[in-house]
Amino acid sequence: MFFSSMVITNDITLITFVPLTMMFLKCIGSRRVIFIIVMETIAANLGSIVTPMGNPHNIFLYSYYDMSLETFLSTIIPFAVFSFILIVITVLLLKDYKIDASITYTDKRPDKLKTAKYVILFIISILAVINVIDYVVCLLLVLIVLLLTDRSVFRKVDYSLLLTFVFFFIFSANIGSIEEINHYIVQTIEGRELATSILLSQVISNVPTAVMLAPFTSNGIGLLVGTNLGGLGTPIASLASLISYRLYTTLRRNEKIDYLKTFFVLNISFLLILIVFATIIM
Structure with missing residues (x-):
C-alpha cells in the first residue's frame, strides 16, 4: 500500500x-x-x-x-x-x-481478454493522471470501450x-x-x-x-x-x-x-x- x-x-x-x-x-x-x-x-x-x-x-x-x-x-x-x-x-x-490456513478455492481461470482490456484501460488512466494523455480523450476512450464490451460495470459504480x-x-x-x-x-x-x-x-x-x-x-x-x-x-x-x-x-x-x-x-x-x-x- x-x-x-x-x-x-x-x-x-x-x-x-x-x-x-x-x-x-x-x-x-x-x-x-x-x-x-x-x-x-x-x-x-x-x-x-x-x-x-x-x-x-x-x-x-x-x-x-x-x-x-x-x-x-x-x-x-x-x-x-x-x-x-x-x-x-x-x-x-x-x-x-x-489463523485457519485451510483455504478452499475453485480452479477458475481468469478471462485473459477481459483482464488485458482492463489493464490497458488502467494504464491509459495513469497516463492521463501524469498528463501524457489528455483526460478528455481518456474519459471518452474508457466510456466507449465499456459501453461496447461491458455495460454492466456502470451499474456497479x-x-x-x-x-x-x-x-x-x-x-x-x-x-x-x-x-x-x-x-x-x-x-x-x-x-x-x-x-x-x-x-x-x-x-x-x-x-x-x-x-x-x-x-x-x-x-x-x-x-x-x-x-x-x-x-x-x-x-x-x-x-x-x-x-x-x-x-x-x-x-x-x-x-x-x-x-x-x-x-x-x-x-x-x-x-x-x-x-x-x-x-x-x-
Missing part, C-alpha cells in the same frame, strides 16, 4: 487492494479486518505523499508553486521515512494469533461517492470566491499555513483545501506539508479514506461504528505524532 500509492495514487491503490484484502482475510478467518483495512488506508495516504503524482493536491501544488523535484522531495522524504517507521512499529506491536467528490470541490470553490471569507482567509493563513491546512482538511478534505488556500499564500512548502499530513484525521480529510470506508461498510453494514472507532483512534494518533515531528524539523 505504502509504496504502490506513490505511483498509482492512494485512491486507486485502495480501490484495488481493499477488496482483495477483505477477500483474503475472510478466507483465513482473520479477526483483525477493521484494523488491517484502516492501516492500509493510513499507509496509502502516507505513501502517496512521496511523489507529485501520488496525490491530486501534490500535482496541483507542485505545478502551482513551480517547485523543483529536489525541493519537493527534500520537503516530503523526512515525513515519508518517519511515517513508514511508525507504520512498521504499529504493525509489529500486534500480538500473533493462530458508487455514484453517491462520486457526487460527494464533486460537491466538495464546488463547495470549496464557492467559499473561496466570497469576498468577506476571502479577506478572512488571507489574515488567518499568513504564517499559519501548516496548521490552517491541516485543520481545514479535516472538514473539506485535503485536495479542495490545497486548491482553496494556494491563491492566498506564497508558502507552498507549508501548504504542501499541511495538506499531506491533513489527509489523516477524519474520514473526510482524505477522499481516499472515504473510499475505504465505503468499500468496507458496503460489505459489512453492521460494523460502521466499530470501523469509525478504530479509524479515529489510529488516524488521530498518527496525525498528532506527525504534527509534533513537523514542528521539530520545520
